[in-house]
Amino acid sequence: MITSREAEILARQAMTDYVNACHCQTQDDVANVLMKLASLCGLGMVAVVGHADAVARMQGTTDYISENVSDVLWKTTKAH
Numbered sequence: 001m002i003t004s005r006e007a008e009i010l011a012r013q014a015m016t017d018y019v020n021a022c023h024c025q026t027q028d029d030v031a032n033v034l035m036k037l038a039s040l041c042g043l044g045m046v047a048v049v050g051h052a053d054a055v056a057r058m059q060g061t062t063d064y065i066s067e068n069v070s071d072v073l074w075k076t077t078k079a080h
Helices: 004-021 027-049 051-068
Strands: none
Touching: 004 027, 027 051
């Protein structure tokens, strides 16, 4: 298994490639395709660890974002 840091780097690249492949026109488009990606990740977790564990992991992620991540930390340039 790769390290947590290596997994983060790989995930960021995969997310960037995915968003770019979606040819988003607006920030809302980007948010929508990222929401789809998050939804599919949740379904993948259900498949491998079950519903309750997957829900707890997704809720843990939203809790982390709510408590630790500001808009400034992840500010992006506007999509064209």
